[in-house]
Amino acid sequence: MRHLKRKRNLGISPSHRSSLLSNLAVSILDKERIVTTVAKAKEVRGLVERLITFGKKGDIHSMRIAARVIEDKTLLKKLFSEIAPSFKDREGGYTRIIKLDYRKGDNAPTAIIELTGRDGQEIANRRKKKSKQADAVSSSAKTPVSSKKSEKAEAPKTSKAPKVPKKAEAPAAAVEANVEKAKTEEKPVKAEKKAAKVEKEPEQKTEVAPKKKKVPKEKE
Secondary structure (H helix, E strand, O other), X not given: OOOOXXXXXXXXXXXXXXXXXXXXXXXXXXXXXXXXXXXXXXXXXXXXXHHHHHHHHOOHHHHHHHHOOOOOHHHHHHHHHHHHHHOOOOOOOOEEEEEEEEOOXXXXXXXXXEXXXXXXXXXXXXXXXXXXXXXXXXXXXXXXXXXXXXXXXXXXXXXXXXXXXXXXXXXXXXXXXXXXHHHHHHHHHHXXXXXXXXXXXXXXXXXXXXXXXXXXXXXX
16 A cells, blocks of 8 residues: 555656656746646646745756756756746745646546746747737738839830831842852853863873883703
């Protein structure tokens, strides 16, 4: 029997349980409000309040102890510079659990766990950022119609180049006469070129050597 054992095992191994609780604590400090089961919310509440207490102390030793759970440096800085100073007038009770309906599927009881006294500051900041981004996008997308009309009115009209008149086409008879003249001028030129080639090349006569008659050798 589990006498004097108050912690909840959550049906998982000890290593899995410690990593689960550290991840839940990081999510609560980052988002400042999460939805989970009632058993997990009651179990992680002690860890979150202990981290906030370390943040209120603000010394190096407490910062190193908190860094064992929170590995993100930006979130660790947020805990010691924003979250913990907001609870300087409060002695405990830094979180609140609000029960919800049963979860669909396994019928587990769910609950909201959030930081008290913060009034959803993180959520409000995120909504402001989203609204600013949406306004910037809408303003850039919408352009006034009057500015477009003024741009059209200011644009000078480009003058068109004058048309060049086309040349009058020559009659067909004149073209045929020019072609015949060109042919007659080409014929004497070709004849002169052939005569010049003949004069440059001298006639080379091939002389045939007389055949020698074979003389029979006299026998001794």
